[in-house]
Amino acid sequence: MSTIAKALGLLDLFSDARPRLGLSDVQRLTGRDKATVHRHLVALEQAGFLEQDTSTRAYRLGAALTRLAGMRVRTVPEVEMLRSVIDDLSRDAGELVHVSRLQGFDLVHVHHAEEHNHPVRVSFDAYGLPPLFATASGKAYLAFAPGGLLDLALADPRTQLPGAPAPNRMEVEGELKQIAQRGYARNRDALRLGVSSVAIPLFDAASRAFATCSIAYPTGRGGKATEAHLARLLMARGEEISQALGGSVPSHIVQLWTPAQERAAS
Amino acid sequence: MSTIAKALGLLDLFSDARPRLGLSDVQRLTGRDKATVHRHLVALEQAGFLEQDTSTRAYRLGAALTRLAGMRVRTVPEVEMLRSVIDDLSRDAGELVHVSRLQGFDLVHVHHAEEHNHPVRVSFDAYGLPPLFATASGKAYLAFAPGGLLDLALADPRTQLPGAPAPNRMEVEGELKQIAQRGYARNRDALRLGVSSVAIPLFDAASRAFATCSIAYPTGRGGKATEAHLARLLMARGEEISQALGGSVPSHIVQLWTPAQERAAS
DNA sequence: CTTGTTGGTTCACATAGTGAACCGATGGAT
DNA sequence: ATCCATCGGTTCACTATGTGAACCAACAAG
Structure with a gap:
């Protein structure tokens, strides 16, 4: 050494x-x-x-450290920082992985990686702006964002799928609470038929949710087991992904994302 | 080595x-x-x-680097980060050095250091909130802050010395422009009779002015020469001080603060 | 095909890193 | 006041670790 x-x-x-x-x-x-x-x-x-x-x-x-870290965030584009982690995750999951940043209530594409293991896989266009309430990413963000945001999001028409029934405030609140307890958000066929996904929030240097990472997979492929498996992979790398962007995950969420046996080991 | x-x-x-x-x-x-x-x-x-x-x-x-830097800003208090730089500066200048952070339009005390070289020196209470327009620090901040702030500051009565005539908007604008060109703000007897000071802005990680550093000295001691000397000392350490707090100074201001001969050398 | 880059590897040699023993200071317990 | 433990730090003989000239393979321009 x-x-x-x-x-x-x-x-x-x-x-x-x-x-x-x-x-x-x-x-x-x-x-x-x-x-x-x-x-x-x-x-x-x-x-x-x-x-x-x-x-x-x-x-x-x-x-x-702060001097050099500042230099890094100024000179290395976000995409470069993410590349290796996201590629690894996509390889492990064998599915499409997707990182978006929040701009207002728009989920804008930052980076994605796709693995070609399965014959049937999810493809998508990188530059569409999906409505917040129709995606796992959107719900993952809202579940971990400061409280007041939910009302603002509900008031904004762009956060909902055109033509779909307006989301019920009580129901949404219940779902977000579940997500916050579970550690990840999920979605089945809401945005596109046949496409499911799981998502977690990413946190910035001040430990505020500011972006999300999701894995999309064909609904046909998996039931509960697949979803749980992919969510585990995602959560296991959650801290690494936030850190790659210079952020840090609040400790209670790190715990939430750490499997029980690992917690016992350390 | x-x-x-x-x-x-x-x-x-x-x-x-x-x-x-x-x-x-x-x-x-x-x-x-x-x-x-x-x-x-x-x-x-x-x-x-x-x-x-x-x-x-x-x-x-x-x-x-970003991971460790995040840890540093979370675990090391600002005062600790500043101590050595500010102590050095105070020793070099032989005068009182003072760092304040902006909270709204209040200049709140972060840290100070005083050197006992001179028999007559400036003393002060650390916890008073001086009006923005009556201090070199306040003007240094406004001169390098985003434009819209000036009007908001002028509208706020707490930014002015009680009893003093309200500042003229055109005059103030002219002075701030001078400060932005010169690189530092100055003040003679405005807040306290017999006390002069020079000040520079400090910049955060996003290169926005968010705090200030000033040197105070007895007006009696120095004329133009003293002021210029202290300002030089201050500007020479400006980047280091911002960096100690995890920030970075915009390159055009680094240039402004770098003496001509050093620029030629590098 | 040469010539000059590039990033990277090998191995004999010596320099730079190692750790047991030692020092002085500090802080409880007795 | 004395003892004992622990603290941070230093010394110096010994050797493990780092060093650099020489050597590859790959690539690009002339």
Whole structure:
């Protein structure tokens, strides 16, 4: 293992729960020699990746990180950031994966990836603006967005499928509550006949829902089991996808998305 | 020089102007051996600090940076982030340095540092809310804030010193224009008799003005020369201060703040 | 077909990293 | 006041790790 990897690995020891670490803490957590750990910490500090509190002598994440992260979001287009994660997810699921960002109440296309495993698969046009209430993505967003938004969305005619009956406010509220508890939204044949999908929200740096990721699959292919399987895949990568865009998922939702056995293991 | 420092130094080669670098680019820029550079790049990539474009094979800043940067802003209080920069600035200037954030049209105290070089120095209470138009900070903010704000600020009575004549809209506009050209705002005896100050805006991650940094000094001490000297110190650190808070200064303002001889050198 | 790029790999060599032992300071317990 | 544990940090002999000249394969322009 390269010394570079060892040193950079130290940064991963810091977390929201454990934002400040002393020399001995790091030494214990890594099992490495104190002298080694110290030299690594000093090197990271000199590069600005760590800062040392002058009074407690504890280390915390440094300013160079925000500087470089800012550079990344400015110079790397969203699509590039998403590519590898979304490709992986599409490969694992064997279905069409789709990321949209919210602009007002429009779901605008950001990126998609499709895998050609199945003979029958979902295809779609990337630039249509589907109505919020007719998609799993739209409902996933509303279920995790701040409260007031629902009324505004209901008032906007563009959020509904033309010709369809207006959604009942009580019913919708009930469904969103279910989604918030379950961790993902689902949809069967609502937007296009024969197409089902599951979706989760994505969160920005301030942990606000601002985009969504969905998997679409032919309704014919799967019953409850398929839906649950795809939803699991989606939720398992939910945090990674938000992070790829520079966001962070609120901890209670990370928990919701983490399978029970994994939670027990950690 | 430690290999860790060498590897981390590679990240600094990336910039807004040069966001993607190939192996040979990095080799040229550093003068190090190609094999060495390559191993460093791979190590950084494996840690997520770099990503390699699969088609062009060029490297760009990676997702680990945004993840860690997010952690930093969540876990490290603003005051902690500012401390070292502001302390340095206060030491260099030998005067009181002051950082405020805008909440509506209130300048709320974030952090300050005072140096005890001079026998006569400015002291102040940290928690007063000075009127926007009576301070260098307030004017620095307005001069670099989006246009519509000025009218809203003029309409708000709290932005003006009680008892003072209402500011003339044309005059104010002219002054803000001057400030925008000069790069900093100034103030003599407006808020408190015998106290002058110079101020610059601070920018957030989206490059919007959201806070200010000012240096206060006794009017008696300095004429034009002192003011210019302190303003230079302030502007020289302007980018660093914004960055400490996770923001980034628009490039045209960085230029405005960079002395002519330094610009020629780089 | 040459010539000059590019990204990447190999291996003998020496430099840079390692860790046991040590130091001084701090903070409880006794 | 003394002991003991723990803290952050340093030293130095030893060797594992990093280094760089030489070497590929692939690609593009002349």
